[in-house]
Amino acid sequence: MPKMKTNPGAKKRFSLTGTGKIKRKHAFKSHILTKKSTKRKRNLTYFGLVDKADMKNVKLLLASK
Secondary structure (H helix, E strand, O other), rough: OOOOOOOHHHHHOOOOOOOOOEEOOOOOOOOOOOOOOOOHEEEEEEHHOHHHHHHHHHHHHOOOO
């Protein structure tokens, strides 16, 4: 069986932590920022973690175990 290829889109969007969790960026932080509150924009700055339900699919895209 050939090697699994990493999905290039997923490679740019996700990164693995040392404990095996997957980091992701929050959505809604790229444009139309004037109507969003400062608190909301600040909280969208930080990284989030991929939910347990989506972990299997993201790991498949990243070709990691």
